[in-house]
Every structure is written in C-alpha cells, then in structure tokens.
Amino acid sequence: MPQTTTILSCNATPSVTGFTIMTELNLASIDVGTDHTSIGLVDLNSTITTALDNISLGAGSTIVSVTSRMDYQINGGSGITHVIQLLILDSGGSTLYTDTFGPTNATGQTGNTMQTYTGTARTTSDGSSAWTESDINGLQLKLNFAAESGGNQFGFVGHMGLTVITQSPPIIQGKIHQTSGITRLTSGKIILKDIL
16 A cells, blocks of 8 residues: 655744744745745744644545654754754644754854754554544644753754655556557546446
C-alpha cells in the first residue's frame, strides 16, 4: 500500500506574544525551501501560535503518523543553548503533544545556521485513537521559547509545520478484455468496475 508524505504549513497570520520585535515577515507565507532570513524572531518566554493547512484524504486512505517540524537558528553568540518547545494543539487550543529541542551555538563557532528539527512521529490523536481527517484539519502549532543558557540571544524561526504520512488503500487488480481495435487514453483515468 503506497504512502504519501505531506507537509502542512502555517495558513494564517500567527499570534506572537512576549517579544516586541515579533515577526518581520508573515510566517504564514513560509514554506519548505524558501529563504529563512529574519522570518520570525523569538526571545525568552515568547510564543508563536498558528493554524495549519488542511489535508484532504482520498477514499479509503488512512493517516499513519503526524510529526512536528521547525527550522530554527540562534542569532550569533558562541556557547549559547536554547530550549524550544513545539506543541501540537487540538482545535480548541489544548495541548496534545510536546516536542522539546535544544538548539546550540557551539563554543568557538563563528556563526550559526538554520537547522531543521523534527519531533516524534505520533500515530494516534490521543494515545489510543487513530488520527482522522477532521483531527488533522483542526490542529495548530505553538512554539514556546522555554529557556536559554550561556547568554541572552534571540532566535530566528523559519518554517513551522507538520509532516503527515498517509497510506492509500491497495490497488485492486482487474482485467480488461478487448477483442479488437485500439484503445488510446490521452488524459484522465480508467476505472474498473464489477459488471454483473
């Protein structure tokens, strides 16, 4: 059964608290592979909360897992470590899962670079129930700058999103019987149906 990977990006202007510089660019416009320069700025105790794209599943498809992801960079200063939490929230804003990352600017390092951090793959919406399309379509992400050590430096936040892996149903094998002539399909698809 084939699997598909989809990255759900921010789809609304984020809510930013606790840092007066806030975002320099609209975080909602960020997607994988775009320029990450000065996308969002966070400092200790600041947060960014945003809604995400929706997903549309085909008939019979299921959700295998959901994984949080972000791009992050410490703004200079060697020997600095940040503690960044990335929370997956349900549609009501309650926390379902929390992933914690510790970006570090190593001692002696002349400059940090944007790094991608990925959380744990979550296979259920609540620890026991499988994800549904409506579960996914109500999710939000919240970044929390929880702590820092080695000096006070803010961070650049790049893409925040969810990696969703879905599984399609197996392709049912069928037969096509043609006694004569040529069949040419220039676009579209052929659907096999049982004939009684």
